[in-house]
Amino acid sequence: MNIYRIKNMSSSPHKKNAPAQKNILSEKEKIKQQEFQEEAVGHINALYNYALHLTMNPDDAHDLVQETYLKAYKFFDSFEKGTNCKAWLFKILKNNYINKFRKNAREPGKVDYDLIKDFYHSIKDTQSDSEDLNAGYFRSLMHDEVYQALNSLPEEFKEVIQLCDIEGFTYEEIANMVESPIGTVRSRLYRGRKLLRSKLNEFAKKHGYNTDNEETP
Amino acid sequence: MSAAVDGELTLNEQEGFEKHIMKCPTCFSEFKEAQKTKSIIKEKITRFKAPQSLVNSILKLTETPL
């Protein structure tokens, strides 16, 4: 993937084409465009959040999502209709991320808490679309605490929890994305949730809740 | 245990699991806790909207012949 070409595309998308034909698509391209918009574009928020979790940086997340869609659009013919388009896009994004960032990124399992804090506060004002539904222990946990708790987990746990609990992928889809056997996914979820629970309980105790007796809301 | 929480058990496994947690308080509370953790993450995680500029550039992409 040539990132310079993408940058050029976003700043002046039609540079290479004569102005007269800039918006003219063939019939086949029109169908592809429509299908792509129906199938793929709706997952943009999910992809953006996944990219944020991976990169911890809004600019990198922006580029990563843009490159993912460029690649997806280019190879949309290879997408098997009837399969999970969201899973397909996530896999492309993950591959892109590995190629682009992994070489000089944080070591897996090592989390920079200050980076997370800075990151969180830098985009905290962005609109959030989650809602408060419950009272008690549940309500006492602040959005940013849950976010922090999840981000404080080692990457291998954080990732499967995110893919499973937030994005709702099946074990099979997750196994494919993280390139590990289903059994590994299962045990990472188990251990990750245990770690997460103790982090969340710490927060809840701070708010005065006795987490040992709380029933599921 | 995670498979039970995530609805990834086969029907047979599910039946066996349900029978087990009815008579094993340890697994029962473990199961409830894991369920709770899952729902907290699901409902309470901060979600960000993709910036409008990003959405626009993706839509523009599909208007451009490759």
Ligand SMILES: [Zn+2]
């Ligand atoms: Zn048991």
